[in-house]
Amino acid sequence: MVREMGNNNNNNNNNEEKTNASTTTSAYSSPGSTPGVPLVGGYKNGHAKKKSLLSNCKCLGANDWTLEDGTFSPRVFCSLPSPPPVSTARKVGAEFVGTFILMFAGTATAIVNQKTEGAETLIGCAASSGLAVMIIILSTGHISGAHLNPAVTISFAALKHFPWKHVPMYITAQVIASICAAFALKEIFHPFMSGGVTVPSGGYGQAFALEFIISFNLMFVVTGVATDTRAVGELAAIAVGATVMLNILIAGPATGASMNPVRTLGPAIAANNYKDIWVYLIAPILGALGGAGIYTLVKLPEEDAIIAKASAPNSFRG
Structure with a gap:
Protein backbone atom coordinates (compact mmCIF):
# COMPACT_ATOMS: atom_id res chain seq x y z
CA MET A 1 0.00 0.00 0.00
CA VAL A 2 2.81 2.43 0.91
CA ARG A 3 4.68 1.58 -2.29
CA GLU A 4 1.51 2.11 -4.31
CA MET A 5 0.88 5.51 -2.69
CA GLY A 6 4.49 6.48 -3.33
CA ASN A 7 4.16 5.56 -6.98
CA ASN A 8 0.99 7.64 -7.25
CA ASN A 9 2.73 10.64 -5.70
CA ASN A 10 5.63 10.29 -8.11
CA ASN A 11 3.23 10.13 -11.04
CA ASN A 12 1.41 13.25 -9.83
CA ASN A 13 4.69 15.12 -9.44
CA ASN A 14 5.79 14.08 -12.91
CA ASN A 15 2.48 15.25 -14.36
CA GLU A 16 2.80 18.62 -12.61
CA GLU A 17 6.37 19.02 -13.89
CA LYS A 18 5.24 18.26 -17.44
CA THR A 19 2.39 20.73 -17.14
CA ASN A 20 4.67 23.44 -15.81
CA ALA A 21 7.27 22.77 -18.48
CA SER A 22 4.71 22.94 -21.24
CA THR A 23 3.54 26.38 -20.16
CA THR A 24 6.84 27.97 -19.28
CA THR A 25 6.47 30.90 -21.65
CA SER A 26 3.14 32.26 -22.77
CA ALA A 27 2.85 34.03 -26.14
CA TYR A 28 -0.13 35.73 -27.66
CA SER A 29 -0.96 35.51 -31.33
CA SER A 30 -4.09 36.47 -33.21
CA PRO A 31 -5.55 34.27 -35.91
CA GLY A 32 -5.89 35.80 -39.34
CA SER A 33 -9.65 36.00 -39.45
CA THR A 34 -10.15 37.57 -36.03
CA PRO A 35 -8.02 40.74 -35.69
CA GLY A 36 -7.76 41.92 -32.11
CA VAL A 37 -8.87 38.60 -30.60
CA PRO A 38 -5.79 36.71 -29.39
CA LEU A 39 -5.47 32.96 -29.56
CA VAL A 40 -3.53 31.94 -26.46
CA GLY A 41 -0.94 29.18 -26.63
CA GLY A 42 2.05 28.16 -24.54
CA TYR A 43 5.63 27.79 -25.82
CA LYS A 44 8.50 25.95 -24.15
CA ASN A 45 11.64 28.04 -24.00
CA GLY A 46 14.04 27.18 -26.81
CA HIS A 47 11.58 24.91 -28.63
CA ALA A 48 9.62 27.33 -30.79
CA LYS A 49 10.00 26.33 -34.42
CA LYS A 50 8.74 27.82 -37.65
CA LYS A 51 5.79 25.43 -37.88
CA SER A 52 5.19 25.12 -34.16
CA LEU A 53 1.83 26.80 -34.52
CA LEU A 54 -1.74 26.02 -33.68
CA SER A 55 -3.56 24.67 -36.69
CA ASN A 56 -6.97 23.29 -37.43
CA CYS A 57 -8.36 25.03 -34.37
CA LYS A 58 -11.76 26.57 -35.06
CA CYS A 59 -12.11 28.51 -31.83
CA LEU A 60 -12.55 32.27 -32.25
CA GLY A 61 -12.47 31.82 -36.01
CA ALA A 62 -8.89 30.60 -36.20
CA ASN A 63 -8.00 28.92 -39.48
CA ASP A 64 -4.96 27.49 -41.26
CA TRP A 65 -2.84 26.79 -38.20
CA THR A 66 -0.93 23.58 -37.47
CA LEU A 67 0.48 21.89 -34.39
CA GLU A 68 3.88 20.22 -34.61
CA ASP A 69 3.70 17.11 -32.45
CA GLY A 70 5.88 17.08 -29.41
CA THR A 71 7.00 20.71 -29.57
CA PHE A 72 4.70 22.24 -27.00
CA SER A 73 1.38 21.71 -25.32
CA PRO A 74 -0.91 24.63 -26.23
CA ARG A 75 -3.56 26.06 -23.99
CA VAL A 76 -6.53 27.30 -26.01
CA PHE A 77 -9.53 29.01 -24.46
CA CYS A 78 -12.68 28.48 -26.54
CA SER A 79 -15.38 29.15 -23.98
CA LEU A 80 -16.92 32.15 -25.75
CA PRO A 81 -19.36 31.43 -28.59
CA SER A 82 -18.91 33.25 -31.90
CA PRO A 83 -21.17 36.31 -32.25
CA PRO A 84 -24.00 36.04 -34.77
CA PRO A 85 -23.21 37.46 -38.22
CA VAL A 86 -24.23 41.04 -38.92
CA SER A 87 -26.61 41.51 -41.84
CA LYS A 299 5.08 43.84 -43.17
CA LEU A 300 6.86 40.97 -41.45
CA PRO A 301 5.73 37.50 -42.60
CA GLU A 302 3.32 36.11 -40.02
CA GLU A 303 5.19 32.94 -39.06
CA ASP A 304 8.50 34.80 -38.67
CA ALA A 305 6.79 37.43 -36.53
CA ILE A 306 5.36 34.79 -34.20
CA ILE A 307 8.77 33.19 -33.70
CA ALA A 308 10.35 36.60 -33.10
CA LYS A 309 7.74 37.46 -30.47
CA ALA A 310 8.14 34.08 -28.76
CA SER A 311 11.90 34.57 -28.40
CA ALA A 312 11.92 38.29 -27.56
CA PRO A 313 12.34 38.92 -23.79
CA ASN A 314 10.54 42.27 -23.94
CA SER A 315 7.81 41.37 -26.40
CA PHE A 316 4.69 43.50 -25.91
CA ARG A 317 2.43 40.43 -26.06
CA GLY A 318 4.83 37.85 -24.75
Missing part, protein backbone atom coordinates in the same frame (compact mmCIF):
# COMPACT_ATOMS: atom_id res chain seq x y z
CA THR A 88 -25.52 43.59 -44.82
CA ALA A 89 -28.33 46.06 -44.16
CA ARG A 90 -27.07 46.71 -40.63
CA LYS A 91 -23.51 47.15 -41.89
CA VAL A 92 -24.60 49.66 -44.51
CA GLY A 93 -26.77 51.45 -41.95
CA ALA A 94 -23.87 51.70 -39.49
CA GLU A 95 -21.65 53.00 -42.28
CA PHE A 96 -24.21 55.69 -43.11
CA VAL A 97 -24.49 56.82 -39.48
CA GLY A 98 -20.73 56.80 -38.94
CA THR A 99 -20.04 58.79 -42.10
CA PHE A 100 -22.78 61.28 -41.22
CA ILE A 101 -21.27 61.90 -37.78
CA LEU A 102 -17.79 62.35 -39.23
CA MET A 103 -18.98 64.69 -41.97
CA PHE A 104 -21.12 66.74 -39.61
CA ALA A 105 -18.33 67.13 -37.05
CA GLY A 106 -15.51 67.90 -39.46
CA THR A 107 -17.49 70.25 -41.69
CA ALA A 108 -19.22 72.05 -38.81
CA THR A 109 -15.87 72.80 -37.19
CA ALA A 110 -14.60 74.30 -40.44
CA ILE A 111 -17.71 76.48 -40.78
CA VAL A 112 -17.57 77.66 -37.16
CA ASN A 113 -13.86 78.41 -37.52
CA GLN A 114 -14.63 80.60 -40.53
CA LYS A 115 -17.60 82.34 -38.88
CA THR A 116 -15.56 83.14 -35.75
CA GLU A 117 -12.53 84.29 -37.74
CA GLY A 118 -10.28 81.46 -36.68
CA ALA A 119 -11.39 80.90 -33.09
CA GLU A 120 -11.33 77.13 -33.53
CA THR A 121 -7.76 77.26 -34.91
CA LEU A 122 -6.11 74.59 -37.04
CA ILE A 123 -5.46 72.44 -33.97
CA GLY A 124 -9.15 72.57 -33.06
CA CYS A 125 -10.18 71.51 -36.56
CA ALA A 126 -7.68 68.65 -36.47
CA ALA A 127 -8.85 67.53 -33.03
CA SER A 128 -12.50 67.62 -34.09
CA SER A 129 -12.01 65.30 -37.06
CA GLY A 130 -9.56 63.03 -35.23
CA LEU A 131 -11.83 62.60 -32.22
CA ALA A 132 -14.82 61.97 -34.48
CA VAL A 133 -12.94 59.18 -36.25
CA MET A 134 -11.94 57.66 -32.91
CA ILE A 135 -15.43 57.53 -31.43
CA ILE A 136 -16.97 56.24 -34.66
CA ILE A 137 -14.45 53.39 -34.92
CA LEU A 138 -15.12 52.48 -31.30
CA SER A 139 -18.90 52.59 -31.72
CA THR A 140 -19.43 51.11 -35.22
CA GLY A 141 -16.17 49.40 -36.10
CA HIS A 142 -17.43 46.04 -34.88
CA ILE A 143 -20.55 46.39 -37.03
CA SER A 144 -19.47 47.81 -40.38
CA GLY A 145 -15.71 48.15 -40.06
CA ALA A 146 -16.09 51.96 -39.95
CA HIS A 147 -14.60 52.65 -43.37
CA LEU A 148 -16.20 56.14 -43.58
CA ASN A 149 -14.31 56.73 -46.80
CA PRO A 150 -14.66 55.33 -50.36
CA ALA A 151 -10.87 55.28 -50.66
CA VAL A 152 -10.64 52.98 -47.63
CA THR A 153 -13.43 50.73 -48.90
CA ILE A 154 -11.83 50.37 -52.34
CA SER A 155 -8.40 49.69 -50.82
CA PHE A 156 -9.75 46.99 -48.50
CA ALA A 157 -11.47 45.36 -51.47
CA ALA A 158 -8.26 45.52 -53.51
CA LEU A 159 -6.45 43.70 -50.68
CA LYS A 160 -9.26 41.11 -50.56
CA HIS A 161 -10.18 42.11 -47.02
CA PHE A 162 -13.61 43.28 -48.16
CA PRO A 163 -15.99 41.78 -50.76
CA TRP A 164 -16.25 43.74 -53.99
CA LYS A 165 -19.98 43.07 -54.15
CA HIS A 166 -20.47 45.26 -51.05
CA VAL A 167 -18.35 48.15 -52.34
CA PRO A 168 -21.18 49.92 -54.25
CA MET A 169 -23.49 49.73 -51.22
CA TYR A 170 -20.85 51.14 -48.86
CA ILE A 171 -19.87 53.97 -51.20
CA THR A 172 -23.51 54.84 -51.83
CA ALA A 173 -24.14 55.04 -48.07
CA GLN A 174 -21.05 57.21 -47.61
CA VAL A 175 -22.03 59.61 -50.41
CA ILE A 176 -25.62 59.98 -49.21
CA ALA A 177 -24.46 60.52 -45.62
CA SER A 178 -22.07 63.23 -46.78
CA ILE A 179 -24.77 65.05 -48.73
CA CYS A 180 -27.25 64.78 -45.85
CA ALA A 181 -24.73 66.16 -43.36
CA ALA A 182 -23.80 69.05 -45.67
CA PHE A 183 -27.42 70.10 -46.25
CA ALA A 184 -28.19 69.74 -42.53
CA LEU A 185 -25.36 72.16 -41.80
CA LYS A 186 -26.64 74.50 -44.51
CA GLU A 187 -29.97 74.68 -42.70
CA ILE A 188 -28.35 75.17 -39.30
CA PHE A 189 -25.75 77.84 -40.06
CA HIS A 190 -26.74 81.21 -41.51
CA PRO A 191 -24.83 82.42 -43.37
CA PHE A 192 -23.45 79.14 -44.69
CA MET A 193 -20.09 80.81 -45.42
CA SER A 194 -17.98 78.54 -47.66
CA GLY A 195 -19.85 75.49 -46.41
CA GLY A 196 -16.68 73.78 -45.27
CA VAL A 197 -15.72 72.94 -48.86
CA THR A 198 -12.11 71.83 -49.28
CA VAL A 199 -10.42 73.84 -52.02
CA PRO A 200 -6.71 74.25 -52.78
CA SER A 201 -5.04 77.44 -51.62
CA GLY A 202 -2.25 76.94 -54.17
CA GLY A 203 -1.87 75.12 -57.46
CA TYR A 204 -3.67 71.89 -58.23
CA GLY A 205 -0.32 70.10 -58.57
CA GLN A 206 0.58 70.88 -54.97
CA ALA A 207 -2.91 69.95 -53.83
CA PHE A 208 -2.82 66.62 -55.66
CA ALA A 209 0.57 65.73 -54.18
CA LEU A 210 -0.48 66.61 -50.63
CA GLU A 211 -3.79 64.75 -50.84
CA PHE A 212 -2.02 61.71 -52.27
CA ILE A 213 0.60 61.67 -49.51
CA ILE A 214 -1.72 62.21 -46.56
CA SER A 215 -4.13 59.59 -47.92
CA PHE A 216 -1.15 57.26 -48.28
CA ASN A 217 -0.23 57.92 -44.64
CA LEU A 218 -3.78 57.27 -43.48
CA MET A 219 -4.26 54.01 -45.35
CA PHE A 220 -0.82 52.71 -44.37
CA VAL A 221 -1.79 53.05 -40.71
CA VAL A 222 -5.33 51.72 -41.27
CA THR A 223 -4.01 48.64 -43.08
CA GLY A 224 -1.56 47.95 -40.28
CA VAL A 225 -3.97 48.18 -37.36
CA ALA A 226 -7.03 46.72 -39.11
CA THR A 227 -5.68 43.83 -41.19
CA ASP A 228 -2.43 42.72 -39.52
CA THR A 229 -3.29 40.44 -36.62
CA ARG A 230 0.08 41.11 -34.98
CA ALA A 231 -0.74 44.81 -34.52
CA VAL A 232 -2.32 46.12 -31.33
CA GLY A 233 -5.86 46.12 -32.68
CA GLU A 234 -7.31 47.48 -29.45
CA LEU A 235 -5.58 50.79 -30.19
CA ALA A 236 -6.80 51.04 -33.79
CA ALA A 237 -9.18 53.92 -33.05
CA ILE A 238 -6.45 55.97 -31.39
CA ALA A 239 -3.93 55.26 -34.15
CA VAL A 240 -6.29 56.16 -36.98
CA GLY A 241 -7.68 59.22 -35.21
CA ALA A 242 -4.17 60.48 -34.46
CA THR A 243 -3.19 59.99 -38.10
CA VAL A 244 -6.17 62.07 -39.22
CA MET A 245 -5.17 64.83 -36.80
CA LEU A 246 -1.56 64.76 -38.00
CA ASN A 247 -2.59 64.92 -41.66
CA ILE A 248 -4.83 67.93 -41.04
CA LEU A 249 -2.00 69.74 -39.27
CA ILE A 250 0.23 68.98 -42.27
CA ALA A 251 -2.07 69.78 -45.17
CA GLY A 252 -5.02 71.66 -43.70
CA PRO A 253 -3.94 75.18 -44.71
CA ALA A 254 -3.00 74.07 -48.24
CA THR A 255 -5.82 71.72 -49.26
CA GLY A 256 -8.23 71.37 -46.35
CA ALA A 257 -6.81 67.87 -45.79
CA SER A 258 -9.74 65.97 -47.24
CA MET A 259 -8.25 62.43 -47.48
CA ASN A 260 -11.78 61.39 -48.38
CA PRO A 261 -13.76 61.96 -51.60
CA VAL A 262 -17.06 62.32 -49.74
CA ARG A 263 -15.54 64.87 -47.34
CA THR A 264 -15.34 67.16 -50.36
CA LEU A 265 -18.31 65.96 -52.43
CA GLY A 266 -21.16 66.62 -49.97
CA PRO A 267 -20.16 70.18 -49.02
CA ALA A 268 -19.36 70.95 -52.67
CA ILE A 269 -22.90 70.00 -53.69
CA ALA A 270 -24.48 71.96 -50.83
CA ALA A 271 -22.37 75.06 -51.53
CA ASN A 272 -22.40 74.62 -55.33
CA ASN A 273 -18.62 74.97 -55.38
CA TYR A 274 -16.78 72.41 -57.50
CA LYS A 275 -13.39 74.11 -57.82
CA ASP A 276 -10.68 71.51 -58.53
CA ILE A 277 -12.96 68.80 -57.14
CA TRP A 278 -11.29 66.20 -59.33
CA VAL A 279 -8.19 66.45 -57.12
CA TYR A 280 -10.19 65.34 -54.08
CA LEU A 281 -11.97 62.56 -55.95
CA ILE A 282 -8.85 60.95 -57.45
CA ALA A 283 -5.81 61.67 -55.24
CA PRO A 284 -7.21 60.12 -52.01
CA ILE A 285 -8.13 56.88 -53.79
CA LEU A 286 -4.72 56.56 -55.47
CA GLY A 287 -2.92 57.45 -52.24
CA ALA A 288 -4.95 54.95 -50.21
CA LEU A 289 -4.26 52.17 -52.71
CA GLY A 290 -0.57 53.03 -52.51
CA GLY A 291 -0.52 53.00 -48.71
CA ALA A 292 -2.33 49.67 -48.51
CA GLY A 293 -0.06 48.12 -51.12
CA ILE A 294 3.16 49.31 -49.54
CA TYR A 295 2.15 48.00 -46.11
CA THR A 296 1.54 44.54 -47.53
CA LEU A 297 5.05 44.62 -49.03
CA VAL A 298 6.93 45.72 -45.91
